[in-house]
Amino acid sequence: QKEVEQNSGPLSVPEGAIASLNCTYSDRVSQSFFWYRQYSGKSPELIMSIYSNGDKEDGRFTAQLNKASQYVSLLIRDSQPSDSATYLCAVLLSGAGSYQLTFGKGTKLSVIP
Amino acid sequence: ETGVTQSPTHLIKTRGQQVTLRCSSQSGHNTVSWYQQALGQGPQFIFQYYREEENGRGNFPPRFSGLQFPNYSSELNVNALELDDSALYLCASSWQGNNSPLHFGNGTRLTVT
Numbered sequence: 629q630k631e632v633e634q635n636s637g638p639l640s641v642p643e644g645a646i647a648s649l650n651c652t653y654s655d656r657v658s659q660s661f662f663w664y665r666q667y668s669g670k671s672p673e674l675i676m677s678i679y680s681n682g683d684k685e686d687g688r689f690t691a692q693l694n695k696a697s698q699y700v701s702l703l704i705r706d707s708q709p710s711d712s713a714t715y716l717c718a719v720l721l722s723g724a725g726s727y728q729l730t731f732g733k734g735t736k737l738s739v740i741p
Numbered sequence: 742e743t744g745v746t747q748s749p750t751h752l753i754k755t756r757g758q759q760v761t762l763r764c765s766s767q768s769g770h771n772t773v774s775w776y777q778q779a780l781g782q783g784p785q786f787i788f789q790y791y792r793e794e795e796n797g798r799g800n801f802p803p804r805f806s807g808l809q810f811p812n813y814s815s816e817l818n819v820n821a822l823e824l825d826d827s828a829l830y831l832c833a834s835s836w837q838g839n840n841s842p843l844h845f846g847n848g849t850r851l852t853v854t
Contacts, residue, residue: 632783662842671831671848672784716783726797727774727835729843731783 630655632719634732642740647704649735651717654698660720661693661700666734667713676702707739745846747832753852754822762817762849766834773815774843775807776831784831790815791837819851827853 631654641647649663660679664672678684678691678700690703700719704711714734721728746765754760766773772791776784786799790809804820813834819826829850833843 671829671845674842674844677842718783721786726789726791727772727837727843728786728789728797728799729776729784731785733781733783 630719630721630730632717632730632732634715634717634735636733637736638738639735640738640740641707643707643709645707647707647711647737647739649702649704649715649717649737651700651702651732652698653700653717653719653730655719655721655730656698658719658721661691662718662720662729663689663691663700663702664716664718664731665711665713666716672716704737707737709739709741712737712739745832745834745844747830747846747849749849750847751850751852753854756822756824756853758822759818759820760822760851762819762830762832762851764815764817764832764834764846766813766815767844770834770836771813772835772837773809773813774833774835775815775817776833776845777801778829778831778848779825780828787817822853824853827851 633652663676666672676691678693684691688705692701716734717732718729774789775787778784789797793809806818808816829848831845833845
């Protein structure tokens with residue numbers, strides 16, 4: 629069973645701090661990784677995608693990928709109360725004829741004003 | 742360019758009944774994927790449709806079935822509803838062969854009583 633693991637949290641950080649969200653995956657040959665943000669009662673919203681080892685920055689968000697360690701993370705700088713949500717890590721399942729994402733259970737982030 | 746739209750938004754059904762959920766794909770997309778998200782869990786892949794045929798399926802029983810129409814819109818049908826089918830059902834469209842990230846519709850919240 630190919631899995632994606634996340635710490636369910638909740639993770640609480642003060643406003644203005646850096647929030648660090650982590651994810652590990654079991655499928656060694658996965659090539660595509662995504663972070664989704666989900667507000668309560670809403671559908672997941674894509675915020676970052678990363679395909680190569682290293683860092684990828686987009687505004688206050690930085691995704692980090694280490695394929696050797698099978699680890700992907702998301703850093704949120706200058707956290708705002710509006711960042712309070714559940715963050716879902718997703719991995720593209722390799723070897724399938726279709727485009728299948730395997731999701732972790734999500735990490736709930738609370739940014740305290 | 743319109744995004745993915747799903748209907749209905751909310752639905753309440755009784756155990757044993759049947760339900761049909763609908764999804765209109767984003768303009769230019771020929772592939773539709775369906776996911777089930779139970780409370781407190783990440784989305785789980787149900788199946789994907791391409792050229793009106795199922796081309797990938799997750800670990801869901803046969804009472805979960807689908808259709809894709811010539812205009813690429815799709816339906817998800819669930820027969821003999823069970824209490825555990827209560828979940829948020831998400832639809833995403835994409836272009837087959839393009840590993841671009843999935844963008845979800847707003848989802849249908851199904852409650853089975």
